[in-house]
Amino acid sequence: MNRSPDGFYPVVEESSTLSGVSWPAIFAGAAAAAALSLILVLLGFGLGFTAVSPWANEGMSAKGLGISTIGWLAFTQIVASGLGGYIAGRLRVKWAYMHGDEVYFRDTAHGFLAWCVATLVTATLVVGSVSSVVSGGVRAGAVVAGGAASAMTQAAGSAIGNPANDPYGYFIDSLFRDDRPVAVSDDATHGTVTRIFARSLSNDGQLAAEDRAYLAQWVAQRTNLTQADAERRVDEVYARTQKAVADAKLAAQQAADTAAKVAAWTALWMFIALLAGAFFASLAATFGGRRRDAVEYLEADAYVTTTTTTTLPPVR
Template structure:
């Protein structure tokens, strides 16, 4: 059986409201997070970040020139990009944090240290919302920065494979065509007897000569491309190619074989240089990707700190 609440003198007076403690409890149970202020600050920070990034891209592209020795260097462009990203995070995060602190509700029952903590949390949450929104809009940019390090290894393997196969190939022997042509260069110091004998030979149909020349060139190109450029050319291939070179240039068999060996060594050196360049380019891309990721991390930390600090200023002005 429920007993009626006893009434005192104050509760029976006209116009007096009974204070049962429910109003105070409901006020304390209210949420300490002003999501509307956080969303407003995050949206403002994301919009300002986008504007500043677009401005930075425009300034960066205008400083790059296609002409040699004109415009900024790659080092200067990279340093300016890092500085601009940091400035963008600082300004945009400070703006978002300040708005989040200034637009939040006023906490009447909170102590000073609790208000400071809540303002800091509001600034941090506004920065988090802004960062997530910016990352969603700039997914391709973030992916290119993070994925650059992973692609560096593939660049090394791809560059080494291309270099080992003699780079690009076509029907005429590809990059080996130059070395094949050097094999058939006539030696001006060839002995006169060979030249005289060649002069006494009856003329041959030019079409037949061209067919034989093209066949020999294609054959030598196939031999060089089929061989493993990291190992010496087999002796039987050296002998056979030397015979073809001797027939075309008037050199002795020994001199022709020596020319084949020297030319093949030059081709191997060219392949090693191409592989070294590919590895150096891949390593440079890996280092650039790692540096960009580290500085992006630093700029985001600066943005989080600025947003949290600015929110405390905004909240202080809100309560003033």
């Protein structure tokens, strides 16, 4: 045992075979933090489901729900990480004759390691759901950018009960085109018109002259309009269809953009919440370590030495 230069406290050289990390205490704190996080997250889900409503103008708004979710996640991180850090600091092995700065550093490290283990355990449980949400948003944006018009026309064809998903239906229909008025069923007529519209919208958006004349012939046959009036009706209906497809594509793009922004802000606030959890875990570990040691760290010049004077009886 050596003495420090000021001679007030002993300094003990540690053996290199002893570890400064108490892994049992760290795993105990991490288990407590992970369990409490799970409980609080489940509680948050329950409160969130009671706050939302499928009816319009009822329940919490989407913005309010997002803010409350972020606040609850931050609260969960602070409380669970603080508890885990405190347990790790309180249960760690007591170090004898250790300088106060070293004890403070080790307690902080124990709290941080307990937070790391708890975070990794929690991440392995929820990484699947988080990745599915993010990848789903990316795939939705790609689908919207590449094939919104095609999806719209295919959905319209399916809605009237026709195989609009057949990519060769348009060409097959062209085999049987005839200038003579031919009486066909409504289903066949709707299917042919849907395939013509779908092909025109998925290509350059322009209705070919032969397709326009063919559709006008069918309209004139079924409505007793003149050929010119039938062509004008075809143009009007096709223009409305184009506008409906463009509006659907714009709405889908706006939804994808909103989803991307929400995902970005959620990731940012989760990052901040995790940093807060790491800080409070380290802080709580130092407090738990001090309670474990039940000592107060004083400066070197604050130490006071006391002596005991014993009075002996006189020698006779």
